[in-house]
Amino acid sequence: SDGTKVASDLTTDANGQIEYQNQNLTAGDYYFVEIKAPEGYQLSTKHFDFTVSMNSESSVKVAVSDQEITGSVLLNKIDSDTGNPLQGAVFDLYKSDGTKVASNLTTDANGQIKVSDLKPGSYYFVESKAPNGYNFNSGKKYAFTVIFNQQTPVVVKAENSEKTGSVILTKTDANTGKKLAGAVFDLYKANGNRLKTGLVTGKNGTILVGGLKPGSYYFVETKAPAGYLFDRNKHYNFAIEIGNQKQSQTVKVTDHRQASASANKNGHADHHKGASASGYKNGHKELPNTGESILLFSTLAGTIVSVSAAGTAILKRKRENK
Structure with missing residues (x-):
């Protein structure tokens, strides 16, 4: 115990033991010091003390444990x-x-x-x-x-990956319920960011959009089917909510058929085109429809046109009666 080295490089065997026999190991206090740990274990800094007694015939056992490196x-x-x-x-x-x-x-x-x-x-x-x-x-x-x-x-x-939902938009005639193909929509997030553009209803009148994360959205119609009116300022709102069994939403959109068969290039109803474009009646030849400018004028000055036409007919009758 005074620090004098008695033996060196003593190595544990396959059983983890060191057996040291020395006739010169006299009675007294001793200790082991570990100088190299087994692979995967921490080197101990402790002194493992033991005592050899006078006239002792039995071996002294010393237990040494190492902390495994983790x-x-x-x-x-x-x-x-x-x-x-x-x-x-x-x-x-x-x-x-x-x-x-x-x-x-x-x-x-x-x-x-x-x-x-x-x-x-x-x-x-x-x-x-x-x-x-x-x-x-x-x-x-x-x-x-x-x-x-x-x-x-x-x-x-x-x-x-975050769970996503889907939406099915169905486009129908407001009066008959007929499914309408050819309507065009854009899809936006609630904050106004456009996600998809140019979505077109198929022959069954539907648009299916998947992969939508939870949140609020809206459709905006950009083009109606031929012969139908639409409101480009209307939002068709819906929300995707995850956590329930149904993660698919439905949006129903209806359009009204135009009063006149004519429509402009974007599918908007031309409200002026609903006015009559007929000319003489009672067997007389009708005036040809020469475009929007004539129809607009007819709407604004229809009374004058009617009076003029009637006046022409009266004058003709008078001449025929003469």
Whole structure:
């Protein structure tokens, strides 16, 4: 115990033992000092003391234990699109042979799970519950390896995609309920950002849009089917809400048929075209419809035209009677 070295380089055998026999080991106090630890273990700085008694015929046993070097792992749970951390995901941890090491490990507000004191070896995480509003990665293994003398945590990245919904827009005749093809719509988020443009109703009068994240949206009609009126300022609102069984929404849009068969290039009703464009009656030849300018004039001055036509007929009769 005075620090005099008695023996050096004593090495444990396959049974983890050192047997030291020396006739010169007289009664007194001694200690072992570890100078090299087994691979994967921390070197101890302790003195392992023992005492040899006078006339003792039995061996003195000294128990020495080393702390195994362990590693750690840091799992980061993120949104697959935005990279934002996700709280509330639950994982189980397994050794590579399938032995469960830990269960119900839950990501915190930073989307992280940290596990320490892992012995060197291979492991994997399995997700048992996805964060609210996200798709569950059933059965997927997030594997990693802890190595000897590892100084920093192993980092594991686990991604989840957000659940999405869909919307079906149905376009019909306001009076008959007939499905209308050829209507064109744009789709916007509630904040006014346009997501899709030029969506056209098919022969069944519908538009299907999928992959919509939770939130509020609206359609705007940009072109009506031929022969129909539409309001380009009207918003057809709907919301996608995840968490219920039904993640598909429906939007119904109706258009009224134009009073006149004529329509402008954008499908708008030309309100002036509803006016009569007929000329003489009672068997006389009709005036030709020569365009919008004539019809507009007819609307504004229809009384004059009618009087003029009637006057012409009266004058003709008088001449015929003469």
